[in-house]
Amino acid sequence: MAEEKFMDGKEIADITINDIITEYFNNTGEIRDLDCILEKVDFLDRTLHLGDIEEATGDVFSHLIRFWNMVDKNIPVKKRQPIKIIVNSSGGDLVSALTISDAITLSKTPVYTINTGKAYSGGLIVFICGHKRFCYPSASFLFHEGSTTTGEMDAGKFKNFATYYNSLILKMKNYLIKNTNVTEEIYKEKSRDDWWVFSEEGIELGFVDKILKEFI
Numbered sequence: 001m002a003e004e005k006f007m008d009g010k011e012i013a014d015i016t017i018n019d020i021i022t023e024y025f026n027n028t029g030e031i032r033d034l035d036c037i038l039e040k041v042d043f044l045d046r047t048l049h050l051g052d053i054e055e056a057t058g059d060v061f062s063h064l065i066r067f068w069n070m071v072d073k074n075i076p077v078k079k080r081q082p083i084k085i086i087v088n089s090s091g092g093d094l095v096s097a098l099t100i101s102d103a104i105t106l107s108k109t110p111v112y113t114i115n116t117g118k119a120y121s122g123g124l125i126v127f128i129c130g131h132k133r134f135c136y137p138s139a140s141f142l143f144h145e146g147s148t149t150t151g152e153m154d155a156g157k158f159k160n161f162a163t164y165y166n167s168l169i170l171k172m173k174n175y176l177i178k179n180t181n182v183t184e185e186i187y188k189e190k191s192r193d194d195w196w197v198f199s200e201e202g203i204e205l206g207f208v209d210k211i212l213k214e215f216i
Contacts, residue, residue: 046083053092053122058099065103072109082110091121104129115139128179133208141197145169181206
């Protein structure tokens with residue numbers, strides 16, 4: 001008996017959404033686990049979903065972005081299938097957000113970011129690193145310098161932590177100024193408080209390239 005191959009031995013690039021649904025139905029006799037199908041479809045479509053950013057999120061996203069760059073190693077950059085990051089994030093762990101931002105910046109394979117609702121705090125920093133950036137009409141953005149708790153620590157440790165945290169804030173600032181139309185003067189004015197932006201102003205500020213009128 002011949003060895004059974006996944007999807008009839010198809011290469012990843014040749015597998016379609018219909019292939020996934022058909023295979024799942026043939027194996028189970030019913031379609032009941034929609035999440036399982038969506039995960040496979042997202043993987044083949046190179047689509048990642050960024051919600052609130054936890055400590056482990058940066059490693060997961062960095063690993064997947066590196067993986068697709070390895071897959072595309074012998075493909076000219078202009079012919080590579082883009083990686084899409086769907087952003088609907090209130091922010092979260094700043095180090096993790098910077099890890100994702102660095103991975104996007106290092107990626108030769110194009111990375112598109114799509115704000116479907118909110119790109120706040122660290123989520124905004126990830127979003128503005130997209131090689132192309134899109135948003136839904138009602139999407140919003142928030143920039144602020146974040147907040148942190150220090151717990152109980154002596155004066156020396158507090159001083160060292162403050163220096164470290166200020167360095168993280170500087171990295172956020174550098175990404176914002178490098179990737180948008182925000183100037184040093186605007187940053188100085190807006191960084192004192194929460195800065196809320198909707199899609200139309202996001203275009204003017206260079207946060208986003210295009211407000212979507214249809215899905216991509």
